[in-house]
Amino acid sequence: MAGALVRPTLTTGGNLAAQTVGATVRYGKVSAIEDVSLEVPTGVMGAIVGPNGAGKSTLLKLLLGLQDDYDGHVYLLGEDVAQSRHRVAYVPQRSTVDWDFPADVLDVVLMGLYRGLGPLRRVGRAEKAQARAALEEVGMADFERRQIGQLSGGQQQRVFLARALVQQAELYLLDEPFAGVDAASEVALVRVLQRLNAEGVTVLAVHHDLNTLKKYFDWLALLNVRLVAQGPLASTLTAEALQAAYGGRLPSMAEVPPTEGLPRPSLGADATAGRN
């Protein structure tokens, strides 16, 4: 049964979906992120990339209001995080969850509806229909009664996305949504995100794989504790910016599409030139 396609309701026409002003998070003497002024425009399909330890997850947590100690300001959809929560959907890393929890796929998707239900209202047919529609969209409709502990990584991720879909949000924040996900699931996930994006939903994901940046995203923020660069993908994804973000730990340059005028380095002694 194909239920109503889950469509978000867009309310504001503001120009920034997510914004931080001079955000700093410190643990003791070490900064996780330092003086980050992120400005994500509405309607983009954005990625936050950077090396390990760059503070990507911290920045995301900050945007979600999950970070207690910080300096600076955070706004989502033009408002304080507390005000705009209900218009934002979060897809966390799979590792943060106990997959042995007694729940089936439908259970998990229904959890996305809890906040709207309050303590007294029951989970009824309408809610289940919504959940099923979301599962249909991510291609997991047949898995409704499957125990979540029996799912593959990609399937788990799709269930997480379905849980977010039922919230009908204007902004989606995802933490490494494609990490450890099989090819088929990745395709399914991207398709859903792109369809949402086409309808005006802003998507912002911490992304781990430089190779797929150009394929999936149109906006980019390069982070390495500080914000190295941000903006439309084509103009922001430059060799210089990557160098600055990744320092001496540049992943295989041969795989990153070269920008105009930059010679492709060969493997061997030359490959180390330019790294300090």
Next chain:
Amino acid sequence: MLELLTDPTVITVSLGALMLGLTSGALGTFAVLRRQSLLGDAMSHAALPGVVIGYLVAGGRSLPFMLLGALTTGLAAALLSVALSRRRGVKSESALGVALGTGFALGVVLLSYVQRQPGAGSAGLEQFLFGQAAATLRSDLITIGVLGAAALLVVALLFRPLKLVIFDPHFARANGYRVQLYEAVSTGLLAIAIVVGLELVGVVLMSALVVAPAAAARQWTGSLTGMVWVAGGIGAGSALLGALLSAAVPGMATGPTVVLVASLVVAVSLLVAPRRGVPVDGA
């Protein structure tokens, strides 16, 4: 046989066992899912000083006071454990060990104080070490019943937030739930789960009656609701059977008997139950 069934003591003991077994088993579901089995062990041992203090404050055996004391010191032990584990290099399991050892030591010291006092008070207190079915009074049923009912009511009202917070605390927080509050409630429920059965099972073994029913239940069902019900049932049954056995056979202390029954149920569940409440479908 019929006389046994209509014997008022037997009825009292049975009712008490059913109520506390149901409560501990059901509440234990949340503790086990939150991986608080060992915290339960520490809180249970640390309940001993509270039982004695409650006795001293009340000036005699008064279950409400003693259980209130047990709740207090049990929760204090949990707080101590949290505070310690915040220190550099101290793992949470080490902190639990400190809370357990210190709490129980304090209990032993206080118990010895009462033992030195004139009167037979300490005998009633020592029963809280291993439990004593036959010591259940009619008035105790009220205490156990009220405590248990209140706790289960909380579970019923807060079921969805608790479920969400335990399953995915990050998502819950991002959705505006006060995760710390619900986690505190959940720990409070664990404290009640432990305290409610102390008279029957004793401080040393009570945590097992909180853990075992839930562990067994998990083998049979794949839903949280199911787990709560099944754990409650197994807890009630184990407590009842253990209490009656212990009362019938001299030399069988109640706590160990109840725990052994519950452990056997776990063993059977592990061996026999379909995989995690899911029929094996070969997929």
Next chain:
Amino acid sequence: MVAAIQTVQALLDSPSFAILATGVLTGASAALLGTFLVVRGQAMLSDAISHGVVFGVAVTFLLTGNATGPLQLLGAAGAGLLTVALTEWLARSGKVKRDAATGLVFPALFAAGILLLGLFARDAHVDVHTVLLGEIGFVWLDRVQVFGLLVPRSLLVVFVAFVLNALYVALFYKELTAAAFDPVLAELQGLRPRMATGGLLALTSVTAVAALDAVGVVLFVAFAITPAVVGRLASQRLPVMLTVALIVAAAAALLGYPLAVVTDLSIGGCMALLTAAPLLVLMPLTGARRRRA
């Protein structure tokens, strides 16, 4: 020479000495091993093992009719290792999480042991109350002949346990440390981490039985864990941690006895409680791990 022997015998005859010495040696033995358990993040194993050995005590008693002796220690070691092995096996099955596995296995074994003792050993020296709480105040009553000296049995047993533990730690310090911090690397270096750990757990079991007379199963945990945690708060280096733990355990025993005498309270309880006394000073001093930005 004869005078020396007489002095020693006089000491051994003194109840106070017997109690103090038993307490100090029990505490030190427990703390020695407990430090490694704490460092491994397995502090609660001391709780599990000390409960599990009761099963071994009960079974060996039923089989041999004896409550004391080297056979008991062997049976204890076996039961302790059984506890750990069963817990491990249950946790690895994936059907139960590790903490729940721990909280299931040792209570079951302990309960079985208590029931066996309660049903079949009512008159024996090992009674349920003693098992739980110990009777350090009466250790000087039960004595054995050793090398012509009359020694309190419990004192002898904990002395042997202490010597064994000290030797083990001294001989296998490298192996134990490596096994605690990086078992994979230890394996590669031929340091036999699993054997070292097995030995650690076996000795913990033996020490737990040795401690039964003195402080009982639960207070054993206080001696095994709390001094080690005090040591950890005091220092980041293992040798210092170990030394501090030993000092704290010994001092708690030495001071606990007079405290108990003066206040007329449980000796074992006071000794165990004092192991936590340094925390009153160290906790405020160490503060929280993270400071707010």
